[in-house]
Amino acid sequence: MKNGIILLSGGIDSAVTFYIAKNSGFNLTALIFNYSQRHKKELKSAKNIARLNNTPCYIEKINLSWVNSSLTNKKIKVPTSFKKKRNTIPLTYVSARNIIFLSYAFSLAENIGAEAVFIGAHTEDYSGYPDCTPGFLNQFQKAANTGMKNKKIKIIAPLIKKTKKEIIKKGLRLHVPFHHTWSCYQGEKDPCLECDSCHFRMNAFAELGLTDPLLGNTKHE
Numbered sequence: 001m002k003n004g005i006i007l008l009s010g011g012i013d014s015a016v017t018f019y020i021a022k023n024s025g026f027n028l029t030a031l032i033f034n035y036s037q038r039h040k041k042e043l044k045s046a047k048n049i050a051r052l053n054n055t056p057c058y059i060e061k062i063n064l065s066w067v068n069s070s071l072t073n074k075k076i077k078v079p080t081s082f083k084k085k086r087n088t089i090p091l092t093y094v095s096a097r098n099i100i101f102l103s104y105a106f107s108l109a110e111n112i113g114a115e116a117v118f119i120g121a122h123t124e125d126y127s128g129y130p131d132c133t134p135g136f137l138n139q140f141q142k143a144a145n146t147g148m149k150n151k152k153i154k155i156i157a158p159l160i161k162k163t164k165k166e167i168i169k170k171g172l173r174l175h176v177p178f179h180h181t182w183s184c185y186q187g188e189k190d191p192c193l194e195c196d197s198c199h200f201r202m203n204a205f206a207e208l209g210l211t212d213p214l215l216g217n218t219k220h221e
Contacts, residue, residue, distance in 0.1 A: 002025060004109075005031055011042060020170070045182040093129055119155060
């Protein structure tokens with residue numbers, strides 16, 4: 001089997017990417033980051049997804065204390081007014097996050113003989129986050145391979161042209177356990193239903209005529 005690295009956050013996008021890679025014949029190793037994010041609850045979701053699939057994982061703690069983001073600085077309030085504006089960088093932007101994550105992933109890939117790094121970036125991400133764009137991912141791959149012994153490691157972003165609705169629809173076909181994912185930026189016991197991430201998630205399920213499993217009363221095992 002081919003070996004691959006999956007950047008696994010515990011959200012819908014990385015979970016669906018995980019199942020796409022798995023169903024494409026990749027033997028995966030998960031890379032999970034604790035960067036003191038406000039929504040640490042996503043770490044539990046990521047570990048659960050890896051555990052359910054008997055997938056080895058590395059959980060890396062990194063210090064991004066200098067970052068002025070509402071995800072890492074509790075003095076900055078998480079935006080609750082849902083406004084989808086293209087090319088506007090939100091307060092939830094974490095400087096160079098994917099540059100850092102991908103650097104770790106390429107190092108791990110080279111050392112365990114993985115040929116690909118999977119990332120769940122998609123259209124609704126790169127409308128506001130510059131490190132999720134196709135152009136960035138292409139350039140990073142070129143730069144990383146230029147400076148490494150293994151010059152053939154690829155970045156695969158299977159969701160890059162999909163909307164959240166299309167991602168969930170794909171995940172349903174792959175039997176992704178969405179009840180084990182977490183999206184809310186607040187990271188409390190229940191989703192806040194007010195942050196942008198909650199809105200993207202709830203609206204996508206609603207457009208498919210479904211209720212987000214995190215909001216239903218059904219217990220999942």
